[in-house]
Amino acid sequence: MTLAIFLTLAVISVITALLMVFAKSPVHSVLYLILTFFTIAGQYVLLNAQFLAVVHIIVYAGAIMVLFLFVLMLLNLNKDTEPQKSAGWKLAGAIAAGSLLVTMVGAMHGSIQIAGAEQSNPQVGLVENLGKVLFTDFVVPFEIAGILFLAAMVGAVLVGKKDLKV
Amino acid sequence: MSILLLFSAGFIVEKIILISVLFAITLGVAAYSTYGERKFAAFFQDRLGPDRAGPWGILQPLADGVKMFTKEDFRPNEAERWLYILAPGAFMFVACMTSAVIPWGTQLTVFGTPVDLQVADLNIGILYILGLSSLGVYGIMIGGWSSNNKFSLYGAIRASSQMISYELAMGLSVIAVVMMTGTLSLREMAAQQTGFNWNVWYQPLGFLIFFICSLAECNRAPFDMAECETELIGGYHTEYSSMKLGFFLFAEYINMFISSAVTATVFFGGYNFPGLDPNWLGGFMGPIVLFAKVFFFIFVFMWIRWTIPRFRYDQLMHLGWKSLIPLAIFNMLLTGAGVLYFGK
């Protein structure tokens, strides 16, 4: 039962991810990506990490993708307005994407061991445990991330200010 | 893995029945909210409202439904076909899903077996509601964009930026309650507020912020800029007709019902009322009390709509970002200090 659900979700997420890359219209791409996020949230639920699943949906599907969609709808991108890239740009893009892929595969390869070990505790995704881990073992990265967000917020406010006097 | 092992045939049947009943009630309440809205609007304006279909016009929702279904279903030529069809459905679907985590009562005894009056007791119930309310934007955005009409697009953009902005303040005001109660589960939250020990007495500011935000989330007046007739001819559903339009309007009423239920559960004790044990009448007392509260809030929603004029868009954004969010953060700090001092 669990395996069937996992496989269904996995297949859907792979298909929608591919569709997201190959879709002609940017708005369709974003919508496919949202579907991918939903399937990933489903995987989190299967791992009994309901909190992560919901936060994933709130943050990615509910906020970030909405902003993406927002901008795309306003820009109204289509085939006619998209500039044709030269062969050099295409090659550069392929190399950049390829190195990212290699990095990701390398990172995944290293992390498989850790993932297997963590599986023993099914309660790890719940709010209480997550909070405890975040505020004890990972408190420094957590606070640094907070400072990063604060900096981003201040920057956004600064950019949004009309009469900027430097 | 672990959650799926809990499923048994009886459990699934029980949940399916509960979901069906809940779905029927939600649709019924939403249908009669449209009637209530028109009737109350009339009363607030010294009129009588619909009174032709049946006694006092109580068959009006039926007549409206028949009208909606039999109208011509028009689709703009240049509209994005599938997304145009998908949008109202998505909006409706998200609206209907939210009711899953609301505890409608404690337990009902049907044919000797106890039935939990909650579809899913998620331990993150309140986050589930926030998540779904943030997904409600998609129906509006897709609908507005795929209509290929600038007024629809403007309406969609207004609606979505409004919903995102007010979600923040809403989340922050909910966090204060979560800090105080120490749980994210709506069931536990309701169970804690026995008798008259409601959260609203400890979180009056939080309640105010939450309520204003839920008005904005439901796109209700005074925050109904999204469908501002004078400027946008109807906003994101300008191009919609027939039952697709009906879905949009209907989902809005469902949202109103659900946010009333959430307000009642989080701040007003859910199914608790002093002197009325929710286990009375074989467990039916809880739902009765909760529904009384829900109907009161639906009335307040309508009352506000027919009293206060619409905000201007910049005023709305000022209110959201410069007043409500700082207030919500202040409320959060206050609650944190309180929790620290009184030890919960």
Place this chain on the structure above:
Amino acid sequence: MQSLTNRSRNVVNKKMNFWERIYLVAILKGMWTTLKHFVRVMFGKSHTVRYPEVKRPFAPVWRGWHVLKRDEKGAERCTACGLCAVACPAEAITMTAAEREKGEEHLYREEKYAAVYEINMLRCIFCGLCEEACPKEAIFLTDRIVPSDYARQGFVFGKDLLVEGVEPEKRIDVSVRQKHIQEKKWAAETAH
């Protein structure tokens, strides 16, 4: 400037204090006002008139769909003198006169009668000058509303729509109107 009533209020651009600035007090005040209206209608005090069942009475001076009267014996009073058409500021009335034949005395009171009498209801402004002009007390405006129609042609009312029936129950009572016109005429005479 001194105002004549005490209803107007001067607009001042004073700075709002804290309670005014948060609007909540004003909102609650407004909600109290609407609630009073709500409760009033709840207890049946609405100004609405449920039209097809309840009809508001017409004013005694209401001027609507014209009637061409018959006399006590059932003969048409109109003699096709054309004074109404001349008096009409909107030029809505046209008529064709004809001479009464032998044996038609029960149909037409005078020797001359209107074979065709038409009022264009789209032109008519329902001013009532035709009644005042009529020397034979033949035309009166009644409290009937001219119904709507799809085509312009339908608004040209001929004699079939204007002349009242012969039978007593089909007669149209214009006594109030008649009295009103008579008083107006007397007033005009005494003024002279």
